[in-house]
Amino acid sequence: MSIKNKDTILHVQGKSQFIDDQIVPEGTLYAAVVSSSIAHGKILKIDDEEARKINGIVCILTASDVPGQNQIGNIIKDETLLAENDVHYIGQPIAVILATDAFTARKAAKKINIRYEAFPAVFDPREAYKNGSLIAPERTFSCGNIDDAWRKCDVIVEGRVESGGQEHLYLETQGAFAIPMEHGKLKVFSSTQSPTIVQKTIAGILNILMHKIEVDVLRLGGGFGGKEDQATAWACMAALGVWKTGKPVKLVLRRHDDLRMTGKRHPYSSDFKIGLTNDYKIVAYEAMFYQNAGAAADLSTAILERTLFHTTNSYFIPNVKATAASCKTNLPPNTAFRGFGSPQAMFVIESAIHKAAEKMGVDSSIIQHINLLNEGDEFPFGMTYKSKTAHECWDNAQELYHVNEIINEIKVFNEQNSAVKKGMALMPICFGISFTTTFLNQASALVHVYSDGSVGISTAAVEMGQGVNTKIRQTAARVFSIDIERVFIETTNTTRIANTSPTAASSAADLNGNATRIACEQILCRLRTFALEQLKQPDASKIDFRDETIFYNNQPTALTWEILIGQAYINRQNLSAHAHYATPAIFFDRATEKGNAFAYHVCGTAISKVTLDCLRGTYTIDAVKIVHDGGTSINELIDRGQIEGALVQGIGWLTMEEVLYDEAGILLSNTFSAYKIPDIQFTPTDISIHFLESDETNLGVFNSKAIGEPPFMYAIGTYFALINAIKAFNPNVHIKYDAPMTPEKALLSLYSA
């Protein structure tokens, strides 16, 4: 049985604390944010006269109140904390109201009148591209010789693919709570995946040194990438409020504001051209990605880069040219979201394969299978695929889940039913693990062994339900061979762990787990020497820590963990360690767009089965059956939960989750009731997960593999299963590869000529 996440015991009792649950000191001020009501324009006048009259208003902060740089851009410095002259999207923060209670702050926010001069706004990435409005120069990954390659193809298919945005809908909205400390220091409690980014950005805003700011993160009520870069602004505003008033300031967004003001998964519009020989080998693939970045860079360029890394998903293609442009539009800056640009890329290649298969009169799976990565194949960015699991997962899925029987069942069902159709599709995935920005692939851990034998650990990892702290606990308990109850994971705090990389890229357990392992090993090494002295024995190699007891020469000694630690302390041994881990052997050269960008890859295969009501255009996801290469899992309960959660989130992206703006750039899907995500009745009736057994080694902790993002892409199969069901009803349908497949699009496709 897997070790449980300790936090879950608090969760089920309502005892776990989030930002908004913290008991605040007397005199705390509450903040509300005033934001732009137009998509593009110039601020003419901010009229706060009415607002200032309200009892309980303490102050109103605007750009001119920022003592340092009014700048929150992370990769590119192109985003103000509070708008100065121009506004670039609806929901862009302009002013912050501080009041003695939250109700009053919100009331005053409504009373602020802002006059604008409106400028034309652009919402379509292709239009922005045409205007030359890019966040950064476009980039191209290529291999082989694409121009020659087309001549070798028997079949060439071109097309266009659209994929929609996606709202993170973390249940806990964005928020921060900042308190003043001595010596002009600030302590900031933030619901962020990136404590150091928050710390550094506040330092810039307030023009003070980073050591004056302590950022502390207990846990997040969901993140999914939405709190990687976009938790920063709210923490900065709270900090600015403290700076101005000397009082604690709490800022927690209400849902409506959170939805309106924050960015989402990037919508992409893409063109593809794919060429195959008659034996279904993909010879050439060309793609152009237009990423809708929104009004500021945020993480868009990094996300764009990952799109290019995953252009060919799990396939080997000898001639590739993929270009991607991050297009600047007047929407809220779009941001990280589980998969980080890779789902968009994989959806395009899968659409290309689907269209090619249609032209060649075969099922997509024929093309998918023939072109799957083999050990030694090279990716377009020059890295070699060093595993066998792409094929192993595919083959295992075929056998384990009897794919041929499923195909037959569906065929028979569709012959017998005219108003209801079933469809299925396979989806292989291959996802690279590591931040593609190489320097971020580092982490550190601080491990204290207290004199009673208990252990306290701090790392850079942020717990947001993904179970990273449990995996770190398990790592420490395993290295020391002690009861896991002795190990406690502290909050993520920038005074204990400096220069933290964001908890992102599925890599937090790998990076922080390895740092923890190294720190524990350092302590263990000292303890071995010390135990040898205590036991008056000569051979260090014969010392062994097993189940809380120290063994010598395979015999238990009188020394238990507790006794040893007690004596070690008395004898002035160092029982703490700080260790740093940097993923070895990864590099990437952006000049040549080549390099060993990833520590390893995660592969898997999913089979999706759906039923479509052809009368109403509604559908159910009957089954998703997965074979997943999770390495040697540290915790199957957690990994299973990550696969199920990612899958269903992915299904949401491809089915009912539709981010809609009107022609003026006003978010229409601006409430929980207008933006629907899967519920318990929509979730697939059957999610089967089989962990591939493999003896391959990798750079994860104890040969485990990263789990957060890869399974999201299994959901792409459900989209094609739905397309196949539509085709079973309406063979003449002209398929638009346009996700999400809402019931609206399904119905219109069923009855289109």
Added chain:
Amino acid sequence: MITFILNDQPISTEASPGSVVLDFIRNDAGLKGTKEACREGDCGACTIMVGELIDDDTIEYHSVNSCLLPLGQMNGKHVVTIEGINHAELNPLQQAFVDEGATQCGFCTPGFIMSLTAYFLSSDSINYNDAITAVDGNICRCTGYASIQRAIARVCQLLLKDITGDKLNALISHKIIPTYFKQIPAKLNELNAHNQTDIQPVDISQEIVAGGTDLFVQRPDDLIDKDVRFLSSEPGLTDIWQDDKFCYIGAGVKIETIRNSDIVRKQIPKIDDYFRLFASTPIRNQATLGGNLVNASPIGDTTIFFLALNVRIGIANENEKREFKLKDFYVSYKKLNKKAIDIVEYLKLPLLSSQHKFNFEKVAKRTYLDIASVNSAVSIRADANIIQEVHLSAGGVSPIPLYLAESANYLVGREVNPQTVRGVCRVADAEIAPISDVRGSEIYKRLLLRQLIFAHFINLFPDNVNLESLYRFTENEIH
């Protein structure tokens, strides 16, 4: 002064009756286990239980969204938060969630636990499918629900055998709820906070609130400093009864009460399934029939449902009582055939004969807890396949909940066959004026209404009409 019991503590508060219970329990009572995530009854993170005395020693408990629940309605009730069911150790429900990994970030979890606890307390028997329905108002973004399903299955299995007869004691012995629940009826009786009065005349300076499940979504910060009048608990408004010609439903009756009413079920045997498509369990536990009718949403499920039953609406003020067809209640967008001093008293359904057939259809992005793109209902009395009487309604296709009068006229006297169905679809298409919005484009809504009319006839007259026969007539009509 509002007096109630919060978990095991008596509460008397001067807080505003128009504030919501969520804010009271988090800010005034300092109980932080109940979470705020959407403030519109669409996520379930703030779910609590409210218990009400139905006789001197029995309390009925229901799950409700505390973010939309007016504090002023809590007089004399037992309000239970997650803190109110905790023991020193985890209870079997909580343990099942932990063991199955059914909680990740934890923000939604107290809501799930409360919905399920309310289900165990309020349901006559325990089964897995009903338990899943009980969490139809709870959204989780982390788990993908599979682990939650496993946890629910496990705890249902555990309780299945034992929960009969004296349920309260059985649940106490299983530690699903603490023992103090036994003392609550006596304590509520002592509070004696039930000061029921007859229906009072309307003072138009007051804000009138029925269930409040839409009002508190539309005007969240607005009712705190208002003089609020609560209708839903006024006697005379909360009954369902029938005579030999009609069935009456009081305007203050909760939607979930209608769903579970034997009287209504006798008329509409499938009401249980239809009403499961309306909002969520906690919303149905709080929203009222009258509130839904007066809200006049062009897409209101309850309104569309009853429009097709040819119901009459009874409204009254101090001086006069009026009764007329529900279809005449809706004048234009959110404008009603009703004076400010009028309140809705009841709906009156003509009893259906065995010749009557009824069907309700709803399509939304998500089947449960979603607002329809288009919904539609029909009741038909046919004799030898010739339509004698028909009432057809559709939502989402007009500024008002629409009674399709011309379509009904077209149908009367015709035989049920594919040609008739196609014909009525054309008439209906001319009768509607849908707009493109977040719930769908105009072209989609037109197509969808056609499909739902198809669905009515395919469901009700499967021998006469099927999709193939209809599709033959209609292909190439849409592009």
